[in-house]
Amino acid sequence: MGVGVPTADEFAALAARVSDLERRLAVENCERERPYLTIPETAELLRCRRQRVDDLLSQRRLSRHKDGSRTLVSRAEVEEYLREHRP
Numbered sequence: 001m002g003v004g005v006p007t008a009d010e011f012a013a014l015a016a017r018v019s020d021l022e023r024r025l026a027v028e029n030c031e032r033e034r035p036y037l038t039i040p041e042t043a044e045l046l047r048c049r050r051q052r053v054d055d056l057l058s059q060r061r062l063s064r065h066k067d068g069s070r071t072l073v074s075r076a077e078v079e080e081y082l083r084e085h086r087p
Helices: 008-033 039-046 050-058 075-085
Strands: 036-038 065-067 070-074
Touching (some): 036 039, 036 075, 039 050, 039 070, 039 075
Antiparallel strands (some): 065 070
16 A cells, blocks of 8 residues: 555645645734734734723723824733633
8 A cells, every 4th residue: 555646736735735824824923923912903812892902901901002103002911911811
């Protein structure tokens, strides 16, 4: 019983799949490396609405960092908040 040689179409499909996985991994790594999140990114990470993030910032449960007109939130602080407040 031998191992079959992939056809050109099978090889092309495999190469496309590998390329897609590499792209997704690069995006995930890039996101992990960024130390600050925008408000919408923070809401996505917390899986809540933007208003909830605004409330957490107003209550000083999360710290806001200004970059010009942008409000940013520390990724590390959000991850710590998640660890403390998840069941």
